[in-house]
Amino acid sequence: RVKVSCIRVSVGGSSSDEVRKARERAEAALKELKETRVDDERFAEVARKYSDDPDVSRTGGKVEGWISETDDLLTELLAHQFHESILGLKKGELSRVFRGGNDFYVVWGRQREESRDRTFQEVRDLVVQDLKASRHEEMTYRMEAELLQKAEARIYDYSIREMIREEKRRLATREEEPS
Numbered sequence: 001r002v003k004v005s006c007i008r009v010s011v012g013g014s015s016s017d018e019v020r021k022a023r024e025r026a027e028a029a030l031k032e033l034k035e036t037r038v039d040d041e042r043f044a045e046v047a048r049k050y051s052d053d054p055d056v057s058r059t060g061g062k063v064e065g066w067i068s069e070t071d072d073l074l075t076e077l078l079a080h081q082f083h084e085s086i087l088g089l090k091k092g093e094l095s096r097v098f099r100g101g102n103d104f105y106v107v108w109g110r111q112r113e114e115s116r117d118r119t120f121q122e123v124r125d126l127v128v129q130d131l132k133a134s135r136h137e138e139m140t141y142r143m144e145a146e147l148l149q150k151a152e153a154r155i156y157d158y159s160i161r162e163m164i165r166e167e168k169r170r171l172a173t174r175e176e177e178p179s
Helices: 016-034 040-050 054-059 073-086 120-151 157-176
Strands: 002-010 098-100 103-112
Touching: 002 016, 002 040, 002 054, 016 040, 016 103, 040 054, 073 098, 073 103
Parallel strands: none
Antiparallel strands: 002 103, 098 103
């Protein structure tokens, strides 16, 4: 996991000229950073100069918290390109200019922690919580199946169609009523 600071240069539109200008601006920021020793203050100065993001200007590019891979597939999918470009950064290292969505980024690694195996004591509560949730889900599924079987519930298409017609009539009547 890493803590980073970033410069974000937005592409103003969709024309190739606007994309080129945004990339050139991000490349200029990277070049300026490479000319001197980068620290928090220097990066913040360059971030304020080149970034289009008001939050970056306010924080000097500093992204709060740790950035790491996640178990949430959707979140990981959305952040994949960003993660690919920054998770390998060492402390004090600058990324290349990369595009994410409609923006170009330059990222600086402020801090890095290598992954490590955790002891059972560190993950004990998470394991217990996961086992309880899994057991609860299993019992709920069994109970639902049992209740459906005991109820001998039958679903008839004509009943569903009639319910839909009734709901349509109710909604139509409500729309006709004066407000």
